[in-house]
Every structure is written in C-alpha cells, then in structure tokens.
Amino acid sequence: MxxxxxxxxxxxxxxxxxxxxxxxSNPKLTRVSRHYTDKVSILIPARNEAGNILALLQSIQKQDYENYEVIVYDDNSTDNTYKICAKFAGAHPNFSVIKGDELPGDWLGKNYACHQLAIKARGKYLLFLDADTTVHNHLVNSAVHRMYIGRLGLLSLFPNQDMQTTGEKVTVPLLNFLLLNLSPLRLVLLTKWPSAAVACGQFMLFDAPNYHENKWHQQAKDKVVEDAEIMRLVKVAGCNGEVLLANNMINCRMYKSYNEAINGFSKNALxxxxxxxxxxxxxxxxxxxxxxxxxxxxxxxxxxxxxxxxxxxxxxxxxxxxxxxxxxxxxxxxxxxxxxxxxxxxxxxxxxxxxxxxxxxx
Known part of the structure; x- marks a missing residue:
C-alpha cells in the first residue's frame, strides 16, 4: 500500500x-499588428462536413489577411459538402474546391487529402485547417509572424474548444487536460528531442519549400495520429517546430454529442x-x-x-x-x-x- x-x-x-x-511559460500565440503579405494557401480536407464547412469558409472570407487562397478537398463525401463549397467558391474567386481521388490502399484518408492539397497549393506557407474550425482576425498574421521569428518549418496550434452539450463538457476538456498535464509545450521548440513532439492537426502551418522537399504527409501516410508523427519527423530532420495554444484566434467544435466524442477520441487514443x-x-x-x-x-x-x-x-x-x-x-x-x-x-x-x-x- x-x-x-x-x-x-x-x-x-x-x-x-x-x-x-x-x-x-504561457505557450500562447501572441497577437501582432504587423501585416504580412506572403501568400498563404489555406488547405481544408473535408469528408461529410456539410454541417461545418460553410461556417469555416465564411470566417476565412471575413478575416483580415489579404493574400491567400483557399482550396477545399472533398474527400468523397456522401453529403452536400462539395455542393456547398462549390457554391461559395463561385462567389469568391480565391476559393476553390476539388473532387478527391479514390483513396490508395496504403494511405489514411486525411493524410492523402492533405498530400493532394499541398500539390495544388501555390503559397509560401501551407495552412492546413480542419473543417470544424472557425478563424478570427489576427490569426494568419500572428502565425506567419511566428514562422518568421522562429524560423519554423511547422507551427501547430491547439484551438479553443467550443462545447455546447453536457456530453461535450464531460469529454472534450480531456484533450487540453492531457496535453497541458503531460507535455511541456515550450520544449517542443526549445529542444531537438524527437520524443518532445506533439501537435494538433486542426491547425498545421508549414513553410512550403520545406514541406515540398520533405512531403511530410506522405512520410506519415499510414499514421492515425499524423500530427504528432509529422512534428516528430520535422524534429528528426533538424527543422524547427513549435506548438502553441491559439489564444482565441481559432475555435473548434470537435464533436456535437457524447457518443460522437467517445467514438472520436477512442479511434486514436491507443x-x-x-x-x-x-x-x-x-x-x-x-x-x-x-x-x-x-x-x-x-x-x-x-x-x-x-x-x-x-x-x-x-x-x-x-x-x-x-x-x-x-x-x-x-x-x-x-x-x-x-x-x-x-x-x-x-x-x-x-x-x-x-x-x-x-x-x-x-
């Protein structure tokens, strides 16, 4: 005993x-007033996201960064995801949507979608967002600023989580609880240890030349927890990676019920x-x-x-x-x-x- x-x-x-x-140590993304002009490709893999995708597209269109393109990859959705995106893209010239290819047998769906999106992107930076997020002013400028000052190959943010139902409130906080209870976030940047690798696939910002050279999603093509694996690969390659809290500049509603949350978390917990x-x-x-x-x-x-x-x-x-x-x-x-x-x-x-x-x- x-x-x-x-x-x-x-x-x-x-x-x-x-x-x-x-x-x-307060590992949060700091808001900056400086405006950057580098082209940012905002890349969104989407599969059956008809209930979420429009809110994200509208939030991107309203945010304060000017030089960007948005590409949505419709990953063989069986709902109206493609139709919603195509209609929105028709009214906004810097938005586009592409139909996904058949998924190769040795790839996981999201990883393949991100890989295909990167091939189409033309920006200096590649920003991968999950379809259930919404963005706010200062996000892109502040993130690009962080890429510059840290000479980063990858910046990943943990969004603020929106929770409305009781089922969400008894499950979703586990994400931040485990993260901040077990992982010293500042050490991701300050050390070269591959073991100090954590990331959040809801927001992944890459330096495009570095990404294209290493094809990070291809290297992690069969990994369920691809975000942490990619951060590990970035560190193994000797590049700088950083993980921060989003400081209310990006929100996410991961799940909308207790059962959805339990199923979602259990798919990759092990x-x-x-x-x-x-x-x-x-x-x-x-x-x-x-x-x-x-x-x-x-x-x-x-x-x-x-x-x-x-x-x-x-x-x-x-x-x-x-x-x-x-x-x-x-x-x-x-x-x-x-x-x-x-x-x-x-x-x-x-x-x-x-x-x-x-x-x-x-």
Missing amino acids: LIAISITLFFIILRFTVTLFNFI AAFNYSILGMLIYILAIIGGPMIVLMTLNFNLIFFMAGLIILPRIMISLASGQNVVYNIILHPIQMVNLAIIAFLSIQKYLTRTNEWKGRKI
Whole structure:
C-alpha cells in the first residue's frame, strides 16, 4: 500500500509540475499588428462536413489577411459538402474546391487529402485547417509572424474548444487536460528531442519549400495520429517546430454529442501510446486507480494534499485553455470515468480490428 501511495503521489506531483510550467511559460500565440503579405494557401480536407464547412469558409472570407487562397478537398463525401463549397467558391474567386481521388490502399484518408492539397497549393506557407474550425482576425498574421521569428518549418496550434452539450463538457476538456498535464509545450521548440513532439492537426502551418522537399504527409501516410508523427519527423530532420495554444484566434467544435466524442477520441487514443496496450493501462491505472487508493487510506491530510494537486492543475489548465473552471472541477470525476471508457473502447477496436471513422476502416 505504501509503495502504491508513493508512486501515486510522485505521478501527481510530476503532472502538477508540468502543468505549472505550462501555465507560467504561457505557450500562447501572441497577437501582432504587423501585416504580412506572403501568400498563404489555406488547405481544408473535408469528408461529410456539410454541417461545418460553410461556417469555416465564411470566417476565412471575413478575416483580415489579404493574400491567400483557399482550396477545399472533398474527400468523397456522401453529403452536400462539395455542393456547398462549390457554391461559395463561385462567389469568391480565391476559393476553390476539388473532387478527391479514390483513396490508395496504403494511405489514411486525411493524410492523402492533405498530400493532394499541398500539390495544388501555390503559397509560401501551407495552412492546413480542419473543417470544424472557425478563424478570427489576427490569426494568419500572428502565425506567419511566428514562422518568421522562429524560423519554423511547422507551427501547430491547439484551438479553443467550443462545447455546447453536457456530453461535450464531460469529454472534450480531456484533450487540453492531457496535453497541458503531460507535455511541456515550450520544449517542443526549445529542444531537438524527437520524443518532445506533439501537435494538433486542426491547425498545421508549414513553410512550403520545406514541406515540398520533405512531403511530410506522405512520410506519415499510414499514421492515425499524423500530427504528432509529422512534428516528430520535422524534429528528426533538424527543422524547427513549435506548438502553441491559439489564444482565441481559432475555435473548434470537435464533436456535437457524447457518443460522437467517445467514438472520436477512442479511434486514436491507443495510437497516442504507440499502440502499447500495457502503456495505456498503466497510465489509466495511475491517473484513476492511484487517487482511489489514496482515498481508501482515510488520511485527511494526505487526501487534502492530493486533492490540491489535482484541483490546482484543473484551474490552471482551464484558464490557459479558455474553459470554464467551475465546470471542469465539478465534472472532473465524470471526465476521468470517460477517459477510462475511451481507453477501453480504443483497445477493443484495436484488438478486434473494428476501428472506423466516417465510414472508413482505420
């Protein structure tokens, strides 16, 4: 029992330290007033995104960057995605949409779509956006500025997450919780370690010459968590990569219901552990089982100490992520249960080879 408690407290203190580092270092994209004129290709892979894509296109059209092109890749959608994009592009000359090719057997869908989009792009920078995002003023200028001052090959942003239903509020905050609780974001740029590689596919901005030389999506063509893999490849190649929080300059509503969120997260949760079932189980045991062991001691001082090291990070992470602090504290136990459910489903899908997303097997 003493060994289990000691391991639990060590793990909690370690996570608290990482969270504190992230909170103090404030890894957010800084707004800049300087206006850049480099051509930016905004590239959007879209599959069955009829409910999201128009809001994104309208937000791009209204934002304050002037020299850009937008290309949407309709990845064999079975809804009205192509029709919506074609109608919008017809009224806005710097927008276009292309029909996707048949997916090659050795590629995953999004990776192939991004690769094809890059071939069509003409910009100095390639900005890949997910179709469920919306952008705001200062985003592109501030991101291009960051590319210049950091001499970056890749800048990735974690958008602010929009959550409307209770099902979203008990699942989606897990993304930022795990990110800021485990990954010191500033170290992605400050170190050359490939292991310090994290990224978010919702916003990936590449230096175009560097991208075309390395064909990053082609190198990661069969990776489920392609964003982190590409960041790792960028670092292995000796290029600079950086990951920041979007600072309210881009928003995303990842999922619109509890079931959608559980399915979405479980499709790639195990991939984040490099498909190590043991590694995932140890992590779940440490993050959920460990605190339960401490509670069983009925030692008030120990429980109070542990609770403080859990609640304080939730406060810091919520503030850094632009999320509701009170909700995340109250819903923390439910979110942890959902984390265990996501882990179980991810392992089950992997073992039974039934992992699917948007009608395709992964």
